[in-house]
Amino acid sequence: MFDIWNRRYTGSKYKLSSWIGELIEENCNGSSFCDIFAGTGIISYTMLDKMKKIYINDFLYSNEVIYKAFFEPSDYDKKLISEYCSCFQSLSADDIDENYISINFGGKFFSHTDAKLIGHIREIIESDKEKLSDKEFSILLASLLYSADKSANTVGHYDAYIKGHDIPDTFTFDLIAPYKSKKSLIFISREDSNEFAKKLKCDIVKRNHRIR
Numbered sequence: 498m499f500d501i502w503n504r505r506y507t508g509s510k511y512k513l514s515s516w517i518g519e520l521i522e523e524n525c526n527g528s529s530f531c532d533i534f535a536g537t538g539i540i541s542y543t544m545l546d547k548m549k550k551i552y553i554n555d556f557l558y559s560n561e562v563i564y565k566a567f568f569e570p571s572d573y574d575k576k577l578i579s580e581y582c583s584c585f586q587s588l589s590a591d592d593i594d595e596n597y598i599s600i601n602f603g604g605k606f607f608s609h610t611d612a613k614l615i616g617h618i619r620e621i622i623e624s625d626k627e628k629l630s631d632k633e634f635s636i637l638l639a640s641l642l643y644s645a646d647k648s649a650n651t652v653g654h655y656d657a658y659i660k661g662h663d664i665p666d667t668f669t670f671d672l673i674a675p676y677k678s679k680k681s682l683i684f685i686s687r688e689d690s691n692e693f694a695k696k697l698k699c700d701i702v703k704r705n706h707r708i709r
């Protein structure tokens with residue numbers, strides 16, 4: 498199973514997260530915390546249960562899905578999730594048609610076989626969206642993102658991939674492990690931080706970029 502930090506992400510503060518958490522605790526007063534350019538969400542994770550309110554914001558849809566999957570407190574059907582997982586793990590690329598991912602990213606970010614599997618699983622999650630709660634949909638999609646990231650032929654940012662060598666088939670679908678906060682209320686948003694900052698009421702804000 499994947500934890501939130503099992504992701505290759507340019508600018509991730511994973512290795513600094515304990516130190517950043519200690520600095521916040523030692524130097525800042527307050528009970529509400531905002532991770533306004535949250536990226537992987539690792540800093541929000543570090544502050545979990547240390548703050549009454551945690552605001553997690555990033556303008557990428559993929560990140561919003563991941564925050565919902567890991568932090569949204571709603572219940573979900575664990576048996577259903579595990580059935581999807583078994584189904585995805587038993588797929589064979591030989592039985593799968595070409596799809597968006599295999600056509601565009603096969604042989605680049607993923608082997609052609611892995612790309613077929615990733616594209617097919619993405620299609621199933623989308624076509625079953627109505628049958629799933631928002632939490633279940635987010636868990637499956639976040640799990641696919643983490644699984645795909647593990648097999649990707651890149652250093653972590655998807656504008657470039659490693660050329661000039663064969664890409665092995667390494668993809669296996671695995672699930673993320675959601676967290677249940679005991680003390681923190683979580684507020685997830687997908688907004689431009691420049692706009693979000695104007696209406697935010699919060700004691701401590703962690704930022705990576707200059708807010709204009």
Ligand SMILES: C[S@@+](CC[C@H](N)C(=O)[O-])C[C@H]1O[C@@H](n2cnc3c(N)ncnc32)[C@H](O)[C@@H]1O
Pocket residue numbers: 506507508509510511533534535536537538539540554555556557560688689690691705706
């Ligand atoms: C360097 S990463 C943050 C890393 C994060 N602290 C971590 O440890 O994973 C910067 C993040 O800011 C987000 N971002 C950049 N400009 C933004 C904006 N104007 N509004 C919201 N999010 C933004 C990007 O999508 C990216 O995920």
